Amino acid sequence: xxxxxxxxxxxxxxxxxxxxxxxxxxxxxxxxxxxxxxxxxxxxxxxxxxxxxxxxxxxxxxxxxxxxxxxxxxxxxxxxxxxxxxxxxxxxxxxxxxxxxxxxxxxxxxxxxxxxxxxxxxxxxxxxxxxxxxxxxx
Numbered sequence: 001x002x003x004x005x006x007x008x009x010x011x012x013x014x015x016x017x018x019x020x021x022x023x024x025x026x027x028x029x030x031x032x033x034x035x036x037x038x039x040x041x042x043x044x045x046x047x048x049x050x051x052x053x054x055x056x057x058x059x060x061x062x063x064x065x066x067x068x069x070x071x072x073x074x075x076x077x078x079x080x081x082x083x084x085x086x087x088x089x090x091x092x093x094x095x096x097x098x099x100x101x102x103x104x105x106x107x108x109x110x111x112x113x114x115x116x117x118x119x120x121x122x123x124x125x126x127x128x129x130x131x132x133x134x135x136x137x138x
Contacts, residue, residue, distance in 0.1 A: 017132035024125030026050035031118030085131035092127040
């Protein structure tokens with residue numbers, strides 16, 4: 001974005017929100033894949049749809065054409081929305097860490113450390129995306 005245009009920044013923010021939600025769902029499906037023996041076909045289907053949907057949306061919205069993937073929003077309102085979304089992301093991660101500490105011995109005994117890392121990343125992505133979408137609704 002070479003010039004300050006609030007409409008294009010708003011479109012870019014919406015694109016980032018949906019991209020973050022799709023990536024979060026894909027990561028969640030990937031992390032829970034080893035736990036579902038009976039539903040492997042459904043899990044693979046969800047994973048494929050999430051990755052393909054993310055890729056198509058990212059290409060169609062022009063994310064690959066943009067050289068500046070991570071921007072600071074020049075519009076003050078969009079910058080405030082972005083900051084609040086990061087705060088919501090941090091709060092959800094703190095909650096997830098707390099739940100993992102409290103219920104770690106019973107709830108998470110079958111989940112590996114790499115799967116938990118994917119789950120934390122998925123929680124962060126989904127929370128950030130949903131927060132952006134919720135705050136910028138019209």
